[in-house]
Amino acid sequence: MDIAELADRIRAGERRALARAITLVESGRDDHRARAVALLDRLAGSGRQALRIGLSGTPGVGKSTFIESFGMMLTGQGLRVAVLAVDPSSARSGGSILGDKTRMERLTREPNAFIRPSPSQTALGGVARRTRDAVALCEAAGFDIVLIETVGVGQSETMVAEMADLFILLLAPAGGDELQGVKRGIMEMADIILVNKADGDLKPAAMRTCADYAGALRLLRKRPQDPEGFPKAMTVSALEEEGLQNAWGEMQALAAWRRENGHFDARRAEQARHWFGEEVRLGLLARLEKDPDARAQMDRLGAAVARGEISVSGAATQMLAALNG
Numbered sequence: 341m342d343i344a345e346l347a348d349r350i351r352a353g354e355r356r357a358l359a360r361a362i363t364l365v366e367s368g369r370d371d372h373r374a375r376a377v378a379l380l381d382r383l384a385g386s387g388r389q390a391l392r393i394g395l396s397g398t399p400g401v402g403k404s405t406f407i408e409s410f411g412m413m414l415t416g417q418g419l420r421v422a423v424l425a426v427d428p429s430s431a432r433s434g435g436s437i438l439g440d441k442t443r444m445e446r447l448t449r450e451p452n453a454f455i456r457p458s459p460s461q462t463a464l465g466g467v468a469r470r471t472r473d474a475v476a477l478c479e480a481a482g483f484d485i486v487l488i489e490t491v492g493v494g495q496s497e498t499m500v501a502e503m504a505d506l507f508i509l510l511l512a513p514a515g516g517d518e519l520q521g522v523k524r525g526i527m528e529m530a531d532i533i534l535v536n537k538a539d540g541d542l543k544p545a546a547m548r549t550c551a552d553y554a555g556a557l558r559l560l561r562k563r564p565q566d567p568e569g570f571p572k573a574m575t576v577s578a579l580e581e582e583g584l585q586n587a588w589g590e591m592q593a594l595a596a597w598r599r600e601n602g603h604f605d606a607r608r609a610e611q612a613r614h615w616f617g618e619e620v621r622l623g624l625l626a627r628l629e630k631d632p633d634a635r636a637q638m639d640r641l642g643a644a645v646a647r648g649e650i651s652v653s654g655a656a657t658q659m660l661a662a663l664n665g
């Protein structure tokens with residue numbers, strides 16, 4: 341299929357075309373990349389904008405269950421929902437597979453939903469680009485909501501927060517009254533903390549955990565992109581489908597406030613600039629890797645640095661000078 345036709349089908353919202361396009365942007369082959377870029381260029385400026393929601397949580401907190409319930413609620417309201425998973429493979433060991441369709445059975449069958457599990461990738465840079473491109477494709481396909489799911493490990497959360505309009509942290513009820521080992525940096529990224537499993541025997545613990553986090557969030561420095569009362573902590577039960585409408589209401593209120601106050605577009609502009617810089621950096625590195633002369637020079641200088649014959653700074657300066665020449 342040529343790129344023009346693929347673009348038309350994506351614009352028409354065809355899920356098969358979208359899946360195919362995502363496979364294309366995931367490919368590492370140079371000729372595929374050229375086609376992917378042509379496609380993305382063609383679709384750019386479609387004027388369509390989804391609400392991009394980043395969702396993070398450690399394995400077992402209930403991400404799949406939440407996405408299934410939350411996604412069904414949204415499609416029930418006539419919204420089209422895309423789910424993308426970000427799973428740097430280093431984080432996969434021991435954890436569950438993200439975007440596992442067997443755990444989102446109802447949503448998988450829902451015509452207004454599109455679920456894309458994470459591909460096996462190694463470098464976080466590659467995952468970031470693939471996800472960013474996939475988000476753009478989903479927007480061009482007219483999805484209203486793009487949920488970007490990631491595990492609470494390593495750098496992937498920061499990356500997802502850098503491409504989302506809203507960032508949601510999903511937590512499970514803590515055993516005691518101590519805060520779970522959630523890193524401060526991750527809490528600072530969250531717009532809404534959802535304490536899941538607020539049902540049955542776990543409900544009191546969930547409410548306690550929620551109150552603890554609400555207290556901790558109040559101690560954070562107020563961010564300019566937040567209205568009064570944000571970031572906030574709430575309880576939900578993904579299993580019993582409770583609190584989901586409430587959580588969605590808060591997400592909408594926050595997004596609306598940011599839109600009205602110029603933060604929404606400003607943040608997207610800043611993110612676009614960030615990813616552009618990142619892409620150029622990655623491209624330069626790739627070029628360095630591919631150029632045999634440059635690689636030989638790197639090896640030579642690297643060995644000299646290892647032997648202590650030249651300083652790190654001296655070697656880097658020489659290397660960069662050689663590249664300029």
Ligand code: GDP
Pocket residue numbers: 397398399400401402403404405406436443536537538539540542576577578579580
């Ligand atoms: P993920 O690894 O974060 O995707 O978590 P899953 O969605 O696979 O859920 C992990 C376990 O927690 C499963 O056994 C779920 O049934 C359970 N679970 C998820 N949500 C809830 C909830 O709201 N309440 C209760 N009680 N259990 C839940």
